[in-house]
Amino acid sequence: MxxxxxxxxxxxxxxxxxxxxxxxxxxxxxxxxxxxxxxxxxxxxxxxxxxxxxxxxxxxxxxxxxxxxxxxxxxxxxxxxxxxxxxxxxxxxxxxxxxxxxxxxxxxxxxxxxxxxxxxxxxxxxxxxxxxxxxxxxxxxxxxxxxxxxxxxLPKRELLSGWAEIVKHYIIADAAAFHNLWKENTKITSIANWQPILEKAIRIKQTITKRDPLEKNIRKTLNFGHTIGHAIESTFLNSNNNLLHGEAVAIGMLIETLIAEDLKLIQTEEAEKIYDVLTNTFEIRPKILPIAEIIKTMQHDKKNQNDVLQFSLPNRIGNCLYNCEISEDNILKAIEKYNEHYTTK
Structure with missing residues (x-):
């Protein structure tokens, strides 16, 4: 291809x-x-x-x-x-x-x-x-x-939605870019020249998809934040508080990092930096209810195998695991922690 x-x-x-x-x-x-x-x-x-x-x-x-x-x-x-x-x-x-x-x-x-x-x-x-x-x-x-x-x-909300995918690329594949983002606390309103940022994000995605064009292995890492994110987006789709794709993915990345930390796949120090960037950048973080509906929606995710929920989870900033089998109990625990500590409304 x-x-x-x-x-x-x-x-x-x-x-x-x-x-x-x-x-x-x-x-x-x-x-x-x-x-x-x-x-x-x-x-x-x-x-x-x-x-x-x-x-x-x-x-x-x-x-x-x-x-x-x-x-x-x-x-x-x-x-x-x-x-x-x-x-x-x-x-x-x-x-x-x-x-x-x-x-x-x-x-x-x-x-x-x-x-x-x-x-x-x-x-x-x-x-x-x-x-x-x-x-x-x-x-x-x-x-x-x-x-x-x-x-x-574009309004700021749309820009932030796209920014979520750029942050995702950094978390899974570019530790230096992510750490610069974290140290500088970069705000999208301060960006005058988007081309270098876009070139870096595109290069990351193209490098991964060239290696795995049909998503058999490493390309699955691009789905970090999307297993839960897609379920949240679908659940909120026809509500009065519908979420943009990037907004849902940002929440998904936060919850999926909570799962990775709980399973000791990623060190707490690294996870905390991800939480910092996500909470300081993305302002729309509603409570995720009903949790049972979110989990039911995830059962239709394309990455699942033999009815087992499959996630892509960071094991360190700049790297991501895929085909991680996660139990509903792990998901429930992470969403409850998100609802308790990270929501904005």
């Missing part, structure tokens, strides 16, 4: 994609409103817009995208340009990978989370029954174009 080339650009124009007979620009409503004005778009390009939000990353939206492609005579030489955050990249890549058994697609991520993580690594998919990414395929975009100016359109 080839490694997708990631290109940083200072401006965006659809004219560079003119080799394709038909080009389709896919985006959600938010991207269309805030990001399309920053793109020089040819009038011949067809746009496909769908409602924003994780709750729309489903078979209904996917079917509508397929239908738009068919009604506009998309063929195997057509190209889909996915302009948006993680949801757009996931569902747009899946639509392209399955339409006519596969047509070309390009990611143009507009969120920090998508620039640093979701646009890279060949995963595509949709949710099923509110369970995250249950249906999907591995498929590589032809290119990923990074336009950092899009970050200026």
């Amino acid at each position: 080839h490694q997708t080339e990631t290109i940083f650009v200072e401006q965006l124009s659809t004219e560079i994609f003119s080799k394709s007979k038909k080009i389709f620009l896919l985006a959600d409503e938010n991207t269309a409103q805030f990001c399309f004005p920053k793109i020089k778009k040819s009038s011949s390009i067809k746009t496909i817009i769908f409602p924003a939000g994780e709750k729309h990353k489903n078979i209904i939206t996917l079917t509508k995208i397929w239908e738009e492609l068919a009604l506009n005579f998309a063929d195997r030489n057509s190209l889909i340009i996915n302009v948006g955050g993680g949801v757009v990249c996931d569902i747009g890549g899946f639509a392209a990978a399955t339409y006519m058994r596969g047509i070309s697609f390009i990611h143009v991520p507009t969120s920090l989370l998508a620039m640093a993580d979701a646009a890279h690594g060949n995963k595509t998919g949709i949710d099923l029954l509110n369970y995250k990414n249950m249906i999907g395929v591995f498929a590589q975009p032809d290119y990923v174009f990074i336009y950092p100016e899009f970050l200026k359109t």
Whole structure:
């Protein structure tokens, strides 16, 4: 499986994609409103817009995208340009990978989370029954174009959501970057130049996915924080207090580090640094209730084997174990400790 080339650009124009007979620009409503004005778009390009939000990353939206492609005579030489955050990249890549058994697609991520993580690594998919990414395929975009100016359109909450994935990359694979983050107590509002940070995060993910493109072994470390994080995100999805993906992952990393510390996989001194960064950075940390529902949702996690819950857990800053079998009692204990000591409301 080839490694997708990631290109940083200072401006965006659809004219560079003119080799394709038909080009389709896919985006959600938010991207269309805030990001399309920053793109020089040819009038011949067809746009496909769908409602924003994780709750729309489903078979209904996917079917509508397929239908738009068919009604506009998309063929195997057509190209889909996915302009948006993680949801757009996931569902747009899946639509392209399955339409006519596969047509070309390009990611143009507009969120920090998508620039640093979701646009890279060949995963595509949709949710099923509110369970995250249950249906999907591995498929590589032809290119990923990074336009950092899009970050200026994002509110602080969205930036923090993406920052969670960058922090995760540091915890599992770059001790020096994490310790610098911890010492400096870096705030996203103080970052003027995002490109070096993005380049480092992308390099970490690409190094891991190149070694294990189909997630058979070491790539599972990228799921640190996601076993519990996905369950939390799914549980809160249709509530009045829904969480962004990165917010849920930040909580997941905190709870999963509590599990690792309790099992003596990681030294308390190292774990405390992780807690410091997560609690000082991510402000939205609600109580996790009902715990039984969270654990039930985790039973649908893709990493599980033979009905046994599988986690990726840090054993030191800069390194992560995978295929860690964890009991429900361990999970319950960690969530209760989180609820008692680390929630903000």
